[in-house]
Amino acid sequence: MKNKISLSTKFAALFLLIVGMNAAAYYFMLQNIYLQELKSQAKTVVSNVESFGAWVAQNGRVWVKEGSKESFLTQELYRASCENVDDAGFVHFYSKNPALAQREFSEVVAKSSSPAKFHMTSQNVMNPVNAPDGFESMALAIVTKTGASEYSEFADGQYRFAQTIYHKASCISCHGDPAKAPEDVIKRYGSERGFGFKEGDVAGVISVSIPAKPLYMRALNFVGVKELALILVPFLIALWFVRSAVISPIKKLTETAHDVSTGKDTPIDIANIDLNTNNEVHQLTLALHRMRNSTQLAMKKMREARAEADKHRK
Ligand code: HEC
Structure with missing residues (x-):
């Protein structure tokens, strides 16, 4: 099939392709x-959670005087002569190990105005309250299978991030063999869940959720009139240049060449053209000018020759 498409159309198509590809790149x-x-x-949140856990671990566990019966791990009684004393004159203290303290921290954050929320979970939870949600189950399966240290996903207006945590030797005292686990842990959580881990096993993930609109919705905040103009104007300048420097002159030269071919005496303006020009369109104009002159000369000679021949015949 012969290609009938004009240069203008081709250039416009190329222009759209380039603009489209640029837009995609941006x-x-x-x-x-x-x-x-x-x-x-998300990583900042994870490292804050880890630092908080490390602070608790640094103290072994932290003891709080006030505590709901729900969250107690060990209840120790100290004879004290201060407030919060029970009938027998004891003050009740409740201990919080790192994971418990982190969960309570996460519950406080969940109620706060912070957009980023976090959750510590495992494929084998000690406390069913910490059970993984859909994203977390998938993240746990993936990091366990691939050994990845993190996994993230964008879904339902949320950016979800999971950071893998591994069991250290110090964790195994509570998460290893239930027979060797502290009595208070067994008493509070039973011996069914959250045990059987070895050092180096994936302990679980710290998962972070941040509300985030998809980029195409946020893009309206990033891309304004100024940005669009800076992308489009250079292409419009290129389009204008190709039309005025190449396409229009070629159209004009085509008409001239047509006139020359039909023997019409047509003016070709070369007054403003340098004979040694590097401009290709100007070179074409000069060549056409030479061609017209030689054609006219040849035609003139032909006519003269015919007139001569006619004269002789008579
Ligand atoms: C003193 C015992 C103890 C030690 C030591 C301990 N944990 Fe735990 N861990 C617990 C308890 C108790 C819970 C459940 C807390 C709650 O009620 O949310 C828990 C919960 C967790 C959870 C949340 C999922 C679940 O099982 O409910 C993860 C993950 C976890 N621990 C990882 C670790 C890691 C990693 C270490 C070592 C750095 C560690 N734990 C050390 C007692 C312990």
Whole structure:
């Protein structure tokens, strides 16, 4: 099939292709920045949670004087002569191990105005309250299978991030063999769940959720009139240049060549053209000008020759 498409159309198509590809490139770049930003927020939350756990672990466990019966792990009684004394003159203290303290921290954060929420969970939870949700189950399955240290996903207006945590030797005293676990842990949680781990096993994940609109909705905040203009105007300038420097002159030269072919005496303006020009369209104009002159000369000679021949015949 012969190609009948004009250069203008081809250039416009090329232009749209380039604009489209540029837009896609900008979109992917923005998306990378956006995801990195969300990930770094999530990682900050994870490291705060870990630091808080480390602080509790540094003290072995922390003891609090007030505690609901729900959250107690060990209840120790100290004879004391201060307030909060029971009938027998004892003050009740409740201990919080790191994971318990982290869960209570997470519950406080869940009620706070902080957009980022977190949750510590495992494929084998000691406390059913910590059971994984859909995303967390998938993240746990993936990090356990692949050995990845993190997993993240964008779904339902949420950025979800899971950081893998591993069991250390110190964790196994409570999460290893239930027969060797502290009595208070067994008493409170039973010996069914949260045990059987070895050092180095995936203990679970700290999962973080951050509400986040998909990028195409956020893009309206990033891309304004100024940004669009800076992307589009250079292409419009290129389009204008190709039309005025190439396409229009070629149209004009085509008409001239047509006139020359029909023997019409047509003017070709070369007054403003340097004979050594590097401009290809100008070179074409000069060549056409030479061709017209030689054609006219040839035609003139032909006519003269015919007139001569006619004269002789008579
Ligand atoms: C003193 C005993 C003890 C030690 C030591 C301990 N844990 Fe736990 N862990 C618990 C208890 C109790 C819970 C349940 C807390 C709650 O009620 O939310 C728990 C919960 C967890 C959870 C949340 C899921 C679940 O099972 O409910 C993870 C994950 C976890 N621990 C990991 C670890 C890691 C990693 C270490 C070592 C750095 C560790 N634990 C050390 C007692 C312990």
